[in-house]
Structure formats: structure tokens, C-alpha cells
Amino acid sequence: MSIGVGVIGVSGYTGLELVKLLLNHPIFTIKYLATTKGDTTISNLHPSLKSVIEFNVDVVNVDLISKECDLIFLALPHKTAMSVAKEFINREIKVVDLSADYRLDLDTYESNYCEHEDKNNLENSAYGLIEYFRDSIKSAKVTASPGCYPTATLLALLPFIPYIQEGSEIFIDAKSGVSGAGKKLTNINSFVNINENIFAYSPLKHRHAPEIKEKINKIYNIDFNINFVPHLIPITRGELVTVFATLKDNIDPKEILKSQYENEKFIRLRDVPVNVKDVSGTHFCDIFAQVNGRALFINSAIDNLLRGASSQALASANIMCDLDESLGLPTVAYVP
Numbered sequence: 001m002s003i004g005v006g007v008i009g010v011s012g013y014t015g016l017e018l019v020k021l022l023l024n025h026p027i028f029t030i031k032y033l034a035t036t037k038g039d040t041t042i043s044n045l046h047p048s049l050k051s052v053i054e055f056n057v058d059v060v061n062v063d064l065i066s067k068e069c070d071l072i073f074l075a076l077p078h079k080t081a082m083s084v085a086k087e088f089i090n091r092e093i094k095v096v097d098l099s100a101d102y103r104l105d106l107d108t109y110e111s112n113y114c115e116h117e118d119k120n121n122l123e124n125s126a127y128g129l130i131e132y133f134r135d136s137i138k139s140a141k142v143t144a145s146p147g148c149y150p151t152a153t154l155l156a157l158l159p160f161i162p163y164i165q166e167g168s169e170i171f172i173d174a175k176s177g178v179s180g181a182g183k184k185l186t187n188i189n190s191f192v193n194i195n196e197n198i199f200a201y202s203p204l205k206h207r208h209a210p211e212i213k214e215k216i217n218k219i220y221n222i223d224f225n226i227n228f229v230p231h232l233i234p235i236t237r238g239e240l241v242t243v244f245a246t247l248k249d250n251i252d253p254k255e256i257l258k259s260q261y262e263n264e265k266f267i268r269l270r271d272v273p274v275n276v277k278d279v280s281g282t283h284f285c286d287i288f289a290q291v292n293g294r295a296l297f298i299n300s301a302i303d304n305l306l307r308g309a310s311s312q313a314l315a316s317a318n319i320m321c322d323l324d325e326s327l328g329l330p331t332v333a334y335v336p
Contacts, residue, residue: 003321004068006032008060008084009075013179014098016046017310018073023053025328028317031068033057036080062087071317074098075310078113085142086118094320095142096128096313100211102144103127108214112207128316129154130325131264132219143316148308149174149208149230152241154215155267155285156300159260160245160253161220164296168246172212172228177235177276180304194234203229237305238276243298253289253296261287265326266307266315274301281334283311306330 005028009015019042022030030053033042038059043050045057058064062084065072071094074081081099088095100113102125109116116122126140127133129151137143146154153172164170175198181189188194188201209228217223254269261267266283274286279301288299302308311329318325 001027002029003027003070004029004031005071005073005317006030006034006065006069007073007075008034009098010042010057011035011045012075012183013305014309014313015075016049017305018075018313019046019049019053021310021314021328021330025314027321027323027327028071030055032065034060034065036060060084062091066091066093069093071096071321073313073317079117082116082118086121089118089121089124089141092141094317096145096317096320097142098145098309098313100144100147100207102142103146104211104214108210112210126316127215127218128312129215130312130315130319131155131261131267132158134319137316137319138322140320143313143320145309145313145316146211147208148176148180148239148302148304149206149228149241150211150215151308151312152239152285152300152302153208153212153228153243156241156287156289156298157212157243157245158216158219159256160247160251160289160296160298161216161222161224163247163249163251163256164224165246165248165294166222168224170224170226171244172226173231173242173244174228174239175231175233175241176239176304177237178232179237180239180308181232188232194232196234198231198233200229200231206230235276237303238280239302239304239308240274240276241300243296243300245296245298247291247294247296250294251291253291253298257287257289266329273299276301276303277335278333279303279307281306282331283307283315283329284331284333
């Protein structure tokens with residue numbers, strides 16, 4: 001059995017990670033690789049793949065892709081992604097989109113990004129946070145894979161929402177490796193600026209905060225004020241999220257996490273605070289929680305390029321194609 005897939009946007013980090021994952025997938029076969037410019041090869045774009053895979057990288061040709069592929073991964077920026085996605089959705093080609101274009105309700109999206117160009121297909125999309133939206137992913141025409149910050153935050157926070165004091169503030173301190181900023185060089189992610197440095201950006205105004213708030217409301221029909229502060233730290237990959245909240249009553253956080261995740265293969269519950277090295281290179285999300293009276297501390301770690309992007313997209317693709325969800329997902333960390 002073989003299922004043809006393509007990746008559009010292979011020049012970036014998430015596109016590279018998708019290609020690497022697909023090379024070891026037992027069912028998916030790469031049939032098309034594309035960028036907005038094309039006219040190159042994958043080993044020219046990513047020299048690390050020389051002698052591993054030789055494959056042309058073309059511009060997007062919807063007709064050719066539709067003949068070759070049953071599913072397409074879009075590793076494109078928001079707005080660009082939806083302009084391409086709708087062409088495939090209309091041709092009954094399954095789509096896994098790594099941008100924000102299909103993640104949000106229309107009002108939330110347009111308030112934080114831009115005018116939506118494919119409103120009709122929003123109702124055909126599923127949110128790709130596997131542990132909470134499996135059933136909708138199975139039948140979706142397009143799965144919107146969450147980014148690293150919402151993934152690490154929601155997996156940590158959602159089990160505790162029923163126990164948090166309504167009307168109280170939720171504070172999220174998130175720290176990500178520089179690869180999360182993408183390949184494009186800016187003053188922010190230049191070596192001179194990030195080396196031996198750490199800093200917050202878009203504090204309390206980052207557009208992932210409305211996404212986190214929206215998904216909490218979707219699942220529990222409760223609104224919380226989300227105070228989200230991301231930081232850039234001088235590591236290549238990895239993400240550490242810390243959540244602070246006020247509880248209604250005393251709880252046993254370990255029992256709550258166990259009840260929620262005991263059957264989830266890629267959620268690992270820890271007895272001590274988590275770290276990024278243990279998850280780097282894997283699809284795992286590690287979670288730890290502790291209380292001090294009614295004060296709740298939750299700690300989660302993921303690989304921002306994998307569980308926060310490419311391996312999560314692959315897991316959704318597995319589900320959409322009625323395959324074992326875990327096929328091709330990496331489990332061995334980059335240690336030491």
C-alpha cells in the first residue's frame with residue numbers, strides 16, 4: 001500500500017522536517033515537492049539531504065499535484081496557504097495546513113491576521129490538536145495544524161480548566177528556540193542579538209493568545225483572560241511553557257493529568273519539572289504539574305519544529321488517511 005503525498009513550502013525548517021519524516025514513513029510516498037519559486041532540487045535547498053533523497057522541487061502546479069497526490073502538506077505562511085489550499089480542497093485532495101489560515105473562527109482570524117479568502121472551507125476544517133480533536137480530524141477535508149505555542153500550552157492547560165477559578169487570570173510564560181522564528185534573518189534572530197541573550201516579544205499582545213482562548217471556549221464553553229508572554233532563547237530547537245493559574249479548590253494534579261492522558265502514547269507525565277532536551281527530536285510532549293494551596297504550576301516541553309509543527313501535521317495526515325496515528329512519528333531524542 002502506498003499513498004502519494006506532496007509538500008508545498010519545502011524551503012523552510014518545517015518543510016525540511018516534513019521531508020525527513022516522510023522518508024521513513026511506511027505508507028506515505030513523496031510525489032511532489034514545491035516552493036513558490038521552484039526550479040531547484042531538495043538537496044540544493046537542504047545540503048544535509050544530499051545522497052539521501054534526490055528530488056526536483058517545482059512551483060505549484062495544481063493539475064500535476066492532483067494527479068500524483070492524495071494528500072498535501074502546506075508549509076506556507078498565512079494568507080499564501082489558503083490561496084493554495086482551496087484549490088486542492090475543491091478537487092477532493094486532503095490538506096494538512098501548518099499555517100493559521102484554517103485554525104480559527106472567522107472573527108478571531110480576521111481580527112489578528114488578515115481578511116480570509118476561503119471562508120466557505122472554514123467549516124470543512126478540523127483543529128489538529130490530536131488528543132482533543134481526533135474524531136473531527138478523521139473526516140476533515142483540511143486539518144489546521146496548531147503552532148508550537150498553542151500546542152504546548154493547550155496540552156498542559158486543558159486538563160485543569162474545570163478546576164481553575166472562573167474569572168481569574170491565567171498567565172503563560174513561553175520560551176522557544178530560534179528555529180521557531182523561521183529561516184528569514186532579522187535583527188531579532190541574528191546571532192549577535194540572540195547569543196547569550198533572552199527576551200520577551202509581543203508580551204500580552206501575541207496573536208496566539210486569542211487562539212488559546214478560543215480553543216478553551218470550544219472545549220469547555222468557558223472564557224478566561226489569557227496573559228501570554230513568549231520569549232526567544234538562544235537554543236536551536238525546543239520549547240518550554242509554564243502556566244500559572246488559581247484553583248477553585250485543592251486538587252491532585254498528577255491524578256488529573258493521569259486521568260486525561262493515561263492512554264495517550266505521546267504525552268509523557270513527569271515527576272519533576274520538564275526540560276527541552278528530553279523531547280528534542282521527538283513527537284512527545286512532556287508535562288509536569290504542582291500545586292501550592294490553590295496556586296497551580298504547569299510545565300510542558302515540546303520540540304517546536306516537530307510536535308509544534310511537522311510531526312503533529314504528520315499525525316493528522318495519518319488519521320485523515322485512516323492509518324495508525326503513530327506511523328512515522330519520531331520517538332528518540334537528540335541526547336546528549
